[in-house]
Amino acid sequence: MKTMSRYILLTFVLIFTTIVFGQNGKIQSVKDDYRDFAYVKTSEVLLEVAEKGYKSVDLFQKLGNSYYFRNEMEDAAKWYGELMALEEVLDTEYYFRYALALKGIKDYEASDKWMKKFNELKPNDLRGKAFMSMVDYKSNIEEQSREDIEVVNLEFNTELSDFGTTEYENGIVFASARGGGRKYRWNEEPYLDLFTVEKIDSISYGEVKEIAGKVNTKFHESSAIFSPNGKYMFFTRNNFFKLRYKEDDTGINRLQLYRATLSEDGTWDEIHKIHFNSEDYSVAHPALNLTGTKLYFASDMPGTYGQSDIFVVDVNEDGTLGEPENLGSAVNTEGQESFPFMNTNGDLYFSSNGYPGLGGLDVFKSENLDQKVNSSNKNFSVLNVGAPVNSEFDDFGYYENLVSKRVYFSSNREGGKGSDDIYTFEITECEQLVTGTVQDLKTNELIPNATVILYDGEGNEIERKTVGNDATFEFDLGCNMEYLVRASKENYNSDEKRFTTPKKKQELKLQLLLEKDVQEIEPCDDLAKILDIPIIYFDFDKSNIRYDAEIEIQKVLAVLTKYPTMHIDIRSHTDCRGPASYNEKLSDRRAKSTRQYLIDKGIAAERLTAKGYGESRLVNDCGCEPTNVSSCSEAEHQLNRRSEFIITSINGKTCDEDKE
Incomplete structure (x- = not known):
C-alpha cells in the first residue's frame, strides 16, 4: 500500500485523515374433406386415451407439453400434475415447466413447491438459484461483468x-x-x-x-x-x-x-x-x-x-x-x-x-x-x-x-x-445476434410461415416474427442474459430452446424442430408410424393384451372411432430368433388378439383383418442364418419385432400395395 489514494482510504479505517458499483393447431374439418383426405391430430388422440383413465409417463409428458407450448397453462398444469403423481424419475425440465404452469394459474404456493424440487434436483441451474435467492456473490458479480x-x-x-x-x-x-x-x-x-x-x-x-x-x-x-x-x-x-x-x-x-x-x-x-x-x-x-x-x-x-x-x-x-x-x-x-x-x-x-x-x-x-x-x-x-x-x-x-x-x-x-x-x-451495448431455422423434426424440411417468439428468462414476450420461405429468423439480444425462443405453426407441436447468452459478442445459431401434430392419412399408411406406437409387447409366450400395450392400442381405437370408413390390417412381426413356425403362429395369435380387443371395444369386425407374419418380413439384414442372427445388435433385432396397423381403405379409397 504505497499510494496516496490508498492512504486516503485507509485513514477512514485508522482515523480517516486524508482523501483517498403455441398456438392451437386447427384440424381441417373431416366433414368437408372425407372425399379427398383425412388428418390425425395426435394431441387429440392422446387426450382421448388419457381421459379414459390410461396412464403413462410418455402419455402425460406429451399431453402436458402440447398445452404448455400453447400457453394453455390450466390444462398444462392438469396433465403435468398427473405426470408428477406417477412418481417416476423425470427430466428435471418437467418440474420447472410444471412450476411455471402452476404460476400461470396463480397457484403460487404449489409453484414454489415444485421450484424448490427443481432446485434440489438441479442445484446449478440459475433459474432455481434465482428463485431460492441463494445465488452466491461470485455468481452475481460474474453476471454483471463484461468480457467484451x-x-x-x-x-x-x-x-x-x-x-x-x-x-x-x-x-x-x-x-x-x-x-x-x-x-x-x-x-x-x-x-x-x-x-x-x-x-x-x-x-x-x-x-x-x-x-x-x-x-x-x-x-x-x-x-x-x-x-x-x-x-x-x-x-x-x-x-x-x-x-x-x-x-x-x-x-x-x-x-x-x-x-x-x-x-x-x-x-x-x-x-x-x-x-x-x-x-x-x-x-x-x-x-x-x-x-x-x-x-x-x-x-x-x-x-x-x-x-x-x-x-x-x-x-x-x-x-x-x-x-x-x-x-x-x-x-x-x-x-x-x-x-x-x-x-x-x-x-x-x-x-x-x-x-x-x-x-x-x-x-x-x-x-x-x-x-x-x-x-x-x-x-x-x-x-x-x-x-x-x-x-x-x-x-x-x-x-x-x-x-x-x-x-x-x-x-x-x-x-x-x-x-x-x-x-x-x-459503455457499449453488448449485443448478441441469434439466428436460426424452423424445420420438420422428421424430414428436416424447412417450415415457412412458422411463428417464432422471443421471451426473456421470466417468460415475458419480447418480440415475435413470422418466418419466410427460407424459414429463417434472427433476434438482437443482450449479453449474459437468459432467453427462450419458441417456434410454432398450425398442425405442428411447438419447439423451444432456452439459453443464456455469453458475455462476449458472438453469433448464436439455433435449429427449432417441429413435429407434425396433424398428419394427412391415406390408404397404405401405417398408423403405428403416424401415432408413434412403439413395439406392442406381450408377456413371454402369451398373446393377451398387457396394460402398457393397451395404452398404445387405445390410440388406434380413437382413430378408428373418429373415421368410421377406415379399415385396417393388423400385422404382427417377429425377429429371427426362435423357430420360424413358432414365430409365425405366435405372431398370428397376437395380431388376432389385438383385433379382438378392438372388436370388443366396439369396432365392427368387418373393418379389421389380422395376421401374423413371424420372421418372414424383416426390415433389415438381420436374416435368419445363424451368422446374421448373432452379428446383429438387440436394437437391430428390435426393429423387426414390430406391429403394423395398415390402412386398407378410407373414404372410398383403397390401398394397392403392389403400386406402393
Missing part, C-alpha cells in the same frame, strides 16, 4: 498516484501527486493537487495543468465536483484553511469539504469551508446529483455505521448546504463506503469493502437512489458492478457520462503505470 469491454490506461498517468476523475468543460479534473514540492512522509510522494487536462479525443489528451485559482495548497486536495451551472466547485482538502493547519485531540489532521466559486477570469477562488466540517471527524469525496440539489459525500462523523459511510445533504440555491443525513444500513456497512458518484439517471456508485467483492475496494451501484432518498421507500438495492471495473485490487473513483458513454475509474491493479492510475472505457 477493453479498458484503457490513460496516457497522462504517471508513476505517482493519479485518481479521482471528473469531467469539466472539454476536459477532466483529477488528483495527482505529480505536482512536486514537499513530500508526504507516509509514501514519500508529493502531496496531492487538483489538475486539469483537455480532451483531444476519447483516449487522447493535451497538456496537464494545475487547476487555476487558489484551490491547491501545500497539503492534499482531491475529489472535485462541479455544480450544473458551473458556478461552484466542491472538493476535498486537509483541514488547512487560511494558512491554519488544525488537528484533533489525537494529533490527526482530518479531511474537510470546501466550496470554491468560479471567478470571471476563469479561476477558482473564494474558498469556503462547509459548515459541518469538524476537527474531530473527516468529510470527503463530494458528488452532486443531476440538478445539483443534493450532495453526497463520505464521512466518519457521529452516526456512522462503520469505518466510513455515505451521507447526503441538500444544496441551497446559494451553494450552501443543509444538514447531512446518513443513507442508512441499506447502503452503509460496518466496513468502508467511500467515493460516491451520482449519474444523471440518479444511480449512486460508490466503493466499499463491506460487501462481498473481488478483493480490496470494489465499486457498487444502487439504482435510482437519488429518486428514493427523500421518499418513504428507503429500500435501496446494492449491486457489485463486476469486471472490468472491479478486480482483486482497490477500485474506486467511478465516474460516467451517459451521453458520451464514457466511464472513468481509478485502480491500483497490476499493469498500471504508477501506484494508482486512471482507466477509461466506452
Whole structure:
C-alpha cells in the first residue's frame, strides 16, 4: 500500500485523515374433406386415451407439453400434475415447466413447491438459484461483468498516484501527486493537487495543468465536483484553511469539504469551508446529483455505521448546504463506503469493502437512489458492478457520462503505470445476434410461415416474427442474459430452446424442430408410424393384451372411432430368433388378439383383418442364418419385432400395395 489514494482510504479505517458499483393447431374439418383426405391430430388422440383413465409417463409428458407450448397453462398444469403423481424419475425440465404452469394459474404456493424440487434436483441451474435467492456473490458479480469491454490506461498517468476523475468543460479534473514540492512522509510522494487536462479525443489528451485559482495548497486536495451551472466547485482538502493547519485531540489532521466559486477570469477562488466540517471527524469525496440539489459525500462523523459511510445533504440555491443525513444500513456497512458518484439517471456508485467483492475496494451501484432518498421507500438495492471495473485490487473513483458513454475509474491493479492510475472505457451495448431455422423434426424440411417468439428468462414476450420461405429468423439480444425462443405453426407441436447468452459478442445459431401434430392419412399408411406406437409387447409366450400395450392400442381405437370408413390390417412381426413356425403362429395369435380387443371395444369386425407374419418380413439384414442372427445388435433385432396397423381403405379409397 504505497499510494496516496490508498492512504486516503485507509485513514477512514485508522482515523480517516486524508482523501483517498403455441398456438392451437386447427384440424381441417373431416366433414368437408372425407372425399379427398383425412388428418390425425395426435394431441387429440392422446387426450382421448388419457381421459379414459390410461396412464403413462410418455402419455402425460406429451399431453402436458402440447398445452404448455400453447400457453394453455390450466390444462398444462392438469396433465403435468398427473405426470408428477406417477412418481417416476423425470427430466428435471418437467418440474420447472410444471412450476411455471402452476404460476400461470396463480397457484403460487404449489409453484414454489415444485421450484424448490427443481432446485434440489438441479442445484446449478440459475433459474432455481434465482428463485431460492441463494445465488452466491461470485455468481452475481460474474453476471454483471463484461468480457467484451477493453479498458484503457490513460496516457497522462504517471508513476505517482493519479485518481479521482471528473469531467469539466472539454476536459477532466483529477488528483495527482505529480505536482512536486514537499513530500508526504507516509509514501514519500508529493502531496496531492487538483489538475486539469483537455480532451483531444476519447483516449487522447493535451497538456496537464494545475487547476487555476487558489484551490491547491501545500497539503492534499482531491475529489472535485462541479455544480450544473458551473458556478461552484466542491472538493476535498486537509483541514488547512487560511494558512491554519488544525488537528484533533489525537494529533490527526482530518479531511474537510470546501466550496470554491468560479471567478470571471476563469479561476477558482473564494474558498469556503462547509459548515459541518469538524476537527474531530473527516468529510470527503463530494458528488452532486443531476440538478445539483443534493450532495453526497463520505464521512466518519457521529452516526456512522462503520469505518466510513455515505451521507447526503441538500444544496441551497446559494451553494450552501443543509444538514447531512446518513443513507442508512441499506447502503452503509460496518466496513468502508467511500467515493460516491451520482449519474444523471440518479444511480449512486460508490466503493466499499463491506460487501462481498473481488478483493480490496470494489465499486457498487444502487439504482435510482437519488429518486428514493427523500421518499418513504428507503429500500435501496446494492449491486457489485463486476469486471472490468472491479478486480482483486482497490477500485474506486467511478465516474460516467451517459451521453458520451464514457466511464472513468481509478485502480491500483497490476499493469498500471504508477501506484494508482486512471482507466477509461466506452459503455457499449453488448449485443448478441441469434439466428436460426424452423424445420420438420422428421424430414428436416424447412417450415415457412412458422411463428417464432422471443421471451426473456421470466417468460415475458419480447418480440415475435413470422418466418419466410427460407424459414429463417434472427433476434438482437443482450449479453449474459437468459432467453427462450419458441417456434410454432398450425398442425405442428411447438419447439423451444432456452439459453443464456455469453458475455462476449458472438453469433448464436439455433435449429427449432417441429413435429407434425396433424398428419394427412391415406390408404397404405401405417398408423403405428403416424401415432408413434412403439413395439406392442406381450408377456413371454402369451398373446393377451398387457396394460402398457393397451395404452398404445387405445390410440388406434380413437382413430378408428373418429373415421368410421377406415379399415385396417393388423400385422404382427417377429425377429429371427426362435423357430420360424413358432414365430409365425405366435405372431398370428397376437395380431388376432389385438383385433379382438378392438372388436370388443366396439369396432365392427368387418373393418379389421389380422395376421401374423413371424420372421418372414424383416426390415433389415438381420436374416435368419445363424451368422446374421448373432452379428446383429438387440436394437437391430428390435426393429423387426414390430406391429403394423395398415390402412386398407378410407373414404372410398383403397390401398394397392403392389403400386406402393
